[in-house]
Every structure is written in structure tokens, then in C-alpha cells.
Amino acid sequence: MHSYSQLFLSPWNWTRDLPEDHDEVMTVATAALAAIKATHGKDYIAGSGANLLYYSAGCSVDWFKDIGFKYSYTIELRDEGLYGFVLPPNHLKISFENSYPTRQILIPFEDNEYSFKSSSKRN
Numbered sequence: 001m002h003s004y005s006q007l008f009l010s011p012w013n014w015t016r017d018l019p020e021d022h023d024e025v026m027t028v029a030t031a032a033l034a035a036i037k038a039t040h041g042k043d044y045i046a047g048s049g050a051n052l053l054y055y056s057a058g059c060s061v062d063w064f065k066d067i068g069f070k071y072s073y074t075i076e077l078r079d080e081g082l083y084g085f086v087l088p089p090n091h092l093k094i095s096f097e098n099s100y101p102t103r104q105i106l107i108p109f110e111d112n113e114y115s116f117k118s119s120s121k122r123n
Contacts, residue, residue, distance in 0.1 A: 003085055003095070006044045007076035008033055008102075011065040013049035013056040021070060022048070028071055028105065035101035040094060042078055049074065071106060075099050 008029050011019055019025065029046040036044050049056055064072040077095040079087055087095065 002074060003077040003087055004079040004081065004083070005076045006042060006078050006080060007052055007074075008036075008044050008046040009049040009052060009061060009074040009076065010046065011048060011062050011072060013053075013059040013062050015055070016048070016050045018048055018051075019065065025071060029073065032073075032102040032105045035105050036098050039097050039101055042098060044075075073102075073106075075102065 010022070010025050010029060026046060033044050033046055036042060045052065049059065049061065059074070061072045061074045077087070078091065078098055083091065
């Protein structure tokens with residue numbers, strides 16, 4: 001989790017190429033975004049880090065994907081720039097409340113037999 005910009009980032013960050021299972025990963029991300037919106041009405045955007053932001057090497061989301069975790073995401077928490085990287089304390093609870101429902105969406109996928117399947121092109 002990072003702040004800020006209300007993004008749900010998937011691999012890859014080191015290239016604009018997308019993993020072979022990108023559509024499936026985005027289907028799960030879309031369900032997570034609906035759960036976030038249902039808590040406080042905030043819209044988040046999902047997509048690969050390199051395509052939504054910029055190239056970034058050494059990201060944990062890419063590392064987890066590369067070793068075989070199918071569903072690997074970074075959540076950029078709320079605020080769209082007013083407070084930037086220093087959220088006021090009263091926003092921390094709301095940020096947690098926004099992100100917590102994503103766990104309820106992701107846990108079933110993390111627990112199934114297909115969640116640990118390498119899709120890396122960099123082996």
C-alpha cells in the first residue's frame with residue numbers, strides 16, 4: 001500500500017507489456033474496486049503500474065508476480081493530491097476502510113490452487 005492517487009496497480013511496472021493473464025487479473029481488480037467504492041464512494045482506477053504511472057524497477061508487486069503469485073497488486077490509497085503523501089490522521093481510518101474489503105475479494109483467489117502459478121516472461 002502506498003499513498004496517494006487512488007490506484008489499484010498490477011504488474012508489470014518495469015515494462016508496458018502486460019502479463020498473459022492480465023485480463024483475468026483485471027477482472028479480480030474490478031471486483032475489488034467495486035468493494036472499495038461501496039465503502040465510501042471513492043473511485044479507484046486499475047491497471048499496470050507502467051501504463052498508469054511510469055516505469056519502476058524492483059517493485060514488490062512485480063517480484064511476487066515473477067515468482068508465481070497470480071494476483072499481485074499495489075493499492076495507492078486515497079487522496080488525489082490535496083494532501084499528497086502525508087494524509088491527515090482522520091484519513092487513515094477511511095483509507096483502511098476503503099482497502100479492507102479488497103481482502104475479502106482477494107482471499108478466495110489467493111487460496112485456490114491456481115493462485116501460485118508463474119506467468120513470468122523473465123525466467
